[in-house]
Amino acid sequence: MKHPALNALGLANQAAPGHAPIPFRRLLRVEWRKGVDTRAARWCLGVIALLTCAAPMLPLFLPRQFEQSMLSYLFPTAVVLALLLPLVSILTLTSEWSQRSVLVTFTQEPRRARVVGAKLLSGAGLALVGSAVALAASSGALAISAALGRSVVWHLEWKYAVGFVAFVVINSLMGMAFGALLLNTPAAVVLFLVLPTIWTLISYGALEDIGRWLDTAQTFRHVLEADWDGHTGPIMVSVAVWVAAPLAFGIVRTLRREVA
């Protein structure tokens, strides 16, 4: 359809504009920007970065209680990141529904699964950046410790580094899975924080055997401590139940849900 007026607009020159799907990297870039460019997100990320940098102060100021090693400096940052980063990542999946900007997002890209995929990947990327910040903060604190004349262990075994990053990423993914499933910020945040804890609390007595498989306080700790031997099964089951399943249901729900 080469309408003369379109030629005047220069529109007919673009070979069938709009036919090519939006490249995934573009979606990823946009979702990343959306995750970090609002005022609320910047505040949250700023506070998390601050706390991540503050966390290694614990072993630095308490040299008697903590080993002066890279690993023991990293652990406190893992707790901060695993608890707080998922909250930001939950927001990337839920806030568009409460702000109703999904109306715009899903008209810009009607293949909703791709949008969710970009959000997940961007959240995982944020977890990686968080891990890098944690590593830098821990190194800095350890350098101060060494400067104070303490004997420090710089060496970090590969498996511990991998375990640390995996722990941070899995927690973020779990948060996003809850966000995708509930599509509601308060519900997702509360359940993300409360449900695993409740599970930990009731994992005694008759439930103890099941708890070993599903209690994330135990299984994810094995991930963090790179203590995989003999725990691979429970780790996989925990990830399947707390991350993969809610994510799968969440994606289906997002695809079907009416945007009003």
Add this chain to the structure above:
Amino acid sequence: MITTHELCKSYGRSPVVHDVSFDCQPGTITGFLGPNGAGKSTTLRMITGLTRPDTGTATIGGRRYADLGTPARVVGTLLDASAMHPGRTGRATLKIAADLAGVDPAEVGRVLDQVGLAGKAADRRVGAYSLGMRQRLGIGQALIGQPRALILDEPANGLDPDGIAWMRTLLRDFADRGGTVLLSSHLLGEVQATVDRLIVIAAGRVVAHGALDDLLVSSGLVVRATDTHALRQLLNRAGIAHHQQDDGAVTVEKCGGADAEGIARMAGVAGVLLIELRDSDRTGLEQLFFSLTNNAANDTSAAVHQTMEVIR
């Protein structure tokens, strides 16, 4: 360009949209009119793939919305100006839209200028915007992909008279360059001044669909004579239905075969002196709107069909 074919949608048992078929051609602005809850927004959301129709299809340039690779390049949409993240600036909002549409980032500045949000306003957070400014930003978001069609839900909402005039010029320009515009509105005056074609929907059904000029055609004659009594006797004898107005004028329905020339001849022969003989004013859009939508609201599809006959 924008075509719907027998779109139907029910929520539970209540049908919200029933058999809605229409099409919008390049170079025209089509107004989509109806009372609140008539199914306007639901229809627009079905066209843009946000709501799945129970039956029927909607296409843009022959393809379903979901099959458009980069929809923003084909059809710009503004479905709800308040559905924007309040924590982002106007400029950041447009940057995201430009990036997704795959257009030059320099477009952002140009479009901000075009929608009257250049300067300080561009770097304020959307949360601090008035509704009118959000509408402008939303229109900018719709325009940024340089689409060939626009779908706008209540774009005039919250705009001041200046803003409405600006939007009218912008849409007219867009259509004159071969673009297709579909806009919904409940501001009747605004619609009458902006659109060339009209779709009226009531209780989920299309009750009128056509060119604005055809729909608002005048339906009668106004006749005034020095001797009203004699004029009415004359009309009675000729069997022409008429009605006397309070101000002494007599209105005659055209459908009875009466036309201005015939009445003038009759009056001349009978020696009745006419002092006014003209087409009655065009039916106002408001009048048309109420006559169409009230009937439909009283439901009984018979009334709807009757109305449609009148329109034809």
